[in-house]
Amino acid sequence: MPELPEVEAVRRGLEERLVGNILTEVRVREPRLRRPVPSLAPWIGRRLLRVERRGKYLLWRFAEGTLLVHLGMSGRLAFVAPDEPPGRHDHLDFLFEGILLRYTDPRRFGLVAPLDAAAEWALEARLGLEPWDERLTPAWACAKVQGRRRAIKEVLLSGDVVVGAGNIYACEALFHAGILPDRPAESLDEDDWARLLAALRAVFEAAIAAGGTTLRDHRTVEGKGGEYRGRLAVYGREGEPCPNCGTPVRRVTQGGRSTFFCPLCQHEK
Structure with a gap:
């Protein structure tokens, strides 16, 4: 999608x-x-x-x-x-x-x-806030998910905190923020959210500049494929070395969807 x-x-x-x-x-x-x-x-x-x-x-x-x-x-x-x-x-x-x-x-x-x-x-x-909305602060996001035990990746996919992340960019942002995708959303503190929001914005901005990610269907209105696929750190890279530490990227299933992550770089506090 x-x-x-x-x-x-x-x-x-x-x-x-x-x-x-x-x-x-x-x-x-x-x-x-x-x-x-x-x-x-x-x-x-x-x-x-x-x-x-x-x-x-x-x-x-x-x-x-x-x-x-x-x-x-x-x-x-x-x-x-x-x-x-x-x-x-x-x-x-x-x-x-x-x-x-x-x-x-x-x-x-x-x-x-x-x-x-x-x-x-x-x-x-x-809908949640846009990634660049000034109201989307770590404190606001932290308060928004209090009492929510759902995994943080599933909360990102729901789009009711911050919009726009599907399976690809949720995996990528969580990797760059060093947060395990199955952590309960309520367990993230303001420091976690600061890293996650910064990672999400950076990934979005880089992907937009590249025309998006083409895995199968996506094309720009001019018929060109998105060029961000070659920059994906973990998504679709099960068994390949993590670009940061070399640990093999793992894949698990969350909510019927594949989730990719590095078990070493993404860890509990």
Whole structure:
């Protein structure tokens, strides 16, 4: 599933090419995504003012309202030539004054839907803070997880403390912070959170600069793969030497997902 760096890379590409253009046509070939795609006819003729990201969601802001786009597990947005025929999994086309943006989603877990004020309030209510939000301090995060015995990695994946980390970047940030992924969240003190938040921000920033991480599906809107994969310290590297100490990287299963870590560099206090 695309995580914050991948979604941010897509956002920047959309912002660069589409802002200021009018949506002139939408072609829906397959409306059966995570939720059925509603009629987008009312959006035709509207000018795109900006493209924002909230967590892993894209928000297309028009003067008349907002379209929410979520890439799900395998969704991609890409600029293609206006005469390029659609493939089997090319479900939607958005035309902006001669610019064709195509939505592809083999698993159809993505989402395209209008976002009214009530729906946006509900979205905000269940999302944590952005990684660079000034309110996201070690003290705030520490207080937020008091009484929560869930493993810290699972808390990161939930996105209700800080948004944007999926399996890849949660593993990477915990490694760089020296924190075991199965530690109860309530056991982290302010010093732990200071290291973890710094690591998370650094990993995100480096991954965004590299266009994200491409393991299988992710591509930028220009069709390029993310280049951060070669910089992953532990994710997907079971049995390989830790880049810090040489200890073989271990893999365990948490919540049905693989977790990668170094048993020496990540340890209890």
